[in-house]
Amino acid sequence: MNTKTNDKFNAKTHMNDGVCTVFLSGELDLSVAPDFRLVMEPLVGNSEIDLIVNMKEMTYIDSTGIGILLSILKARHGMQARFAVEEVPPQIQKLFDMTGIAKFFQT
Structure with missing residues (x-):
């Protein structure tokens, strides 16, 4: 399990049977975007895994965070590799x- 933490954001990865789940908590915004990219970069390019982002513990996301998720979606789609977002909090x-992007994040 890989972990990246700062005062307002946490990302933990868990691999199981070819599925990598990234558990996010806190706020995903411009100030923590580099931390999120560091966690996701090596995973996005691995087409042999299914990549899932679990947002259950997220409290906030801004346009930067949404942009990163859309970039990941585009990259994974181009590789014909699965990417999903799960347990998205109501807010x-x-x-x-x-914003009309919910339909792009398969669960």
Whole structure:
């Protein structure tokens, strides 16, 4: 399990049977975007795994965080590799619905 933590953001990875789940907690915004990218970069390019982001413990996401998720989606789609977002909190799901991106994140 790989972990990246700062005062307001935490990302932990867990690998099981070809599925890598990244558990996020806290706030994903411009100030922590580099930390999130560091965790995700080596995973995104690995087409042999299914990549899932679990947002259960997320409290906030801004346009930078959404942009990173969309970049990951685009990269994974280009490799024909699975990417999903799961357990999205209601306040973040509402944002995904309002922006029209919810339909792109398969669960």
